Amino acid sequence: MTMLDIFLRLLLVVPALVTxxxxxxxxxEAGHVLGARLGGFTLRMFAAGPVKVLKDDRxxxxxxxxxxxxxxxxLVIATPTRTQRLRRSAMLFAGGGPAASLILGIVAIAFxxxxxxxAYTWSTHGASMAVSAGIFTLGVTSxxxxxxxxxxxxxxxxxxxxxxxxxxARGGPLAERHSSVIAMSxxxxxxxxxxxxxxxxERALAAGDDGTLDAVLARYLAYLHALDTQDTxxxxxxxxxxxxxxxxxxxxxxxxxxxxxAYYTAAYRGDACASRALLERAxxxxxxxxxxxxxxxxxxxxxxxxxxxxxxxxLRRNAAVVLTNKQTATxxxxxxxxxxAEGPCHVQRST
Numbered sequence: 001m002t003m004l005d006i007f008l009r010l011l012l013v014v015p016a017l018v019t020x021x022x023x024x025x026x027x028x029e030a031g032h033v034l035g036a037r038l039g040g041f042t043l044r045m046f047a048a049g050p051v052k053v054l055k056d057d058r059x060x061x062x063x064x065x066x067x068x069x070x071x072x073x074x075l076v077i078a079t080p081t082r083t084q085r086l087r088r089s090a091m092l093f094a095g096g097g098p099a100a101s102l103i104l105g106i107v108a109i110a111f112x113x114x115x116x117x118x119a120y121t122w123s124t125h126g127a128s129m130a131v132s133a134g135i136f137t138l139g140v141t142s143x144x145x146x147x148x149x150x151x152x153x154x155x156x157x158x159x160x161x162x163x164x165x166x167x168x169a170r171g172g173p174l175a176e177r178h179s180s181v182i183a184m185s186x187x188x189x190x191x192x193x194x195x196x197x198x199x200x201x202e203r204a205l206a207a208g209d210d211g212t213l214d215a216v217l218a219r220y221l222a223y224l225h226a227l228d229t230q231d232t233x234x235x236x237x238x239x240x241x242x243x244x245x246x247x248x249x250x251x252x253x254x255x256x257x258x259x260x261x262a263y264y265t266a267a268y269r270g271d272a273c274a275s276r277a278l279l280e281r282a283x284x285x286x287x288x289x290x291x292x293x294x295x296x297x298x299x300x301x302x303x304x305x306x307x308x309x310x311x312x313x314x315l316r317r318n319a320a321v322v323l324t325n326k327q328t329a330t331x332x333x334x335x336x337x338x339x340x341a342e343g344p345c346h347v348q349r350s351t
Contacts, residue, residue: 026048041089196225
C-alpha cells in the first residue's frame with residue numbers, strides 16, 4: 001500500500017466519521033426537541049456541532065455559526081407554554097435526548113449487521129467502505145451518548161440527563177425547583193424575565209440554598225427577575241444571599257456572582273469602592289459573559305457621573321464634547337452627524 005493509497009482512503013473515511021459524529025450529536029439534541037414539544041415547550045434554539053438555529057421575537061428562524069463550546073457540544077433552549085404539570089414536561093424534555101440516541105444507535109448497528117457492511121474491504125469496496133465506517137461510527141457513538149447521558153451523575157456541577165430524570169421522577173421540593181429553573185432559564189434566554197409566573201419563582205426558591213447548581217441558578221434568576229420588575233430591594237436580598245454563599249457555589253459560577261454583586265453594589269448602593277473590590281474577584285470563567293462584566297465596570301467607573309446619568313441626547317452631547325476636543329478628522333465627521341441627529345446636541349469646545 002502506497003502513501004497515496006493511504007491518503008485517498010483517509011479522504012474518504014475521515015469526513016464520514018466526522019459527519020457520523022455530528023449526526024449522532026444532532027440526533028441526541030433532536031430527541032430533546034421532541035421531548036420538549038411533547039411536554040408543551042416552545043423551541044427557541046437548537047445547536048449541535050458548528051451550527052445553531054435561533055428563533056427571534058417575531059417567530060423567524062435564523063441559522064448561525066455556533067459561538068460557544070456549549071453550543072458546539074449540543075444545546076436546546078425551550079420555553080414552557082404553561083406552568084401546569086411542569087415537572088412532567090421537564091422529564092420529557094430531559095429524557096428525550098438519551099431515548100433518541102438509544103433508538104438511533106440500535107437502528108444503525110442493526111442496519112450495519114443486516115446489510116453485512118462489515119464484510120466490505122478496501123480492495124473491492126473503496127467508497128462503500130467509507131460509508132460502512134460512517135454507519136458503524138454513527139451507531140457506536142449514539143449508543144455511547146445514550147449510555148453516558150442516561151447514567152445519573154454530576155460533573156463540574158452539571159447533572160446528566162439521567163440524573164435530571166431521576167430527580168424529577170422522585171418529586172418533592174428539589175424536583176419542583178429543578179423544573180422551575182428549567183422554565184425560568186428558558187424565559188430568561190428569550191428576554192421574558194419581566195413577565196414570569198411568580199408562583200414558578202417561589203417554587204424555585206422553596207427548596208432553600210444548598211450550594212448546588214439548581215439552588216444558585218434559582219436565586220440568580222430570581223435576582224434578575226426582581227431587577228427587571230424594578231423590585232430592587234428583593235434583588236439586593238437575592239444577590240446578598242448569593243454573595244454570602246459564594247464559597248459553596250459551583251466554581252464556574254462564582255465569577256458571575258461577584259460581577260453581579262459588583263454591579264448591584266455600584267448601581268443601587270452607590271459604593272464604587274466595594275464594587276471594584278468585588279470585580280477583582282470576578283476572574284475569567286466560561287459562563288461570565290463580557291456584557292455582565294462590562295456593565296459592572298461601567299457602573300463602578302461612572303457612578304454619579306454625567307456619563308451614567310445622561311439620556312441618549314445627553315450621552316451624545318457628552319461624547320461629542322470629548323471628540324471635539326480631540327479634533328481629528330474622523331471624530332469631526334461623527335460630531336457633525338451627532339449635531340444633525342434628532343434632539344438637542346449643543347457642542348462647545350472646552351479650553
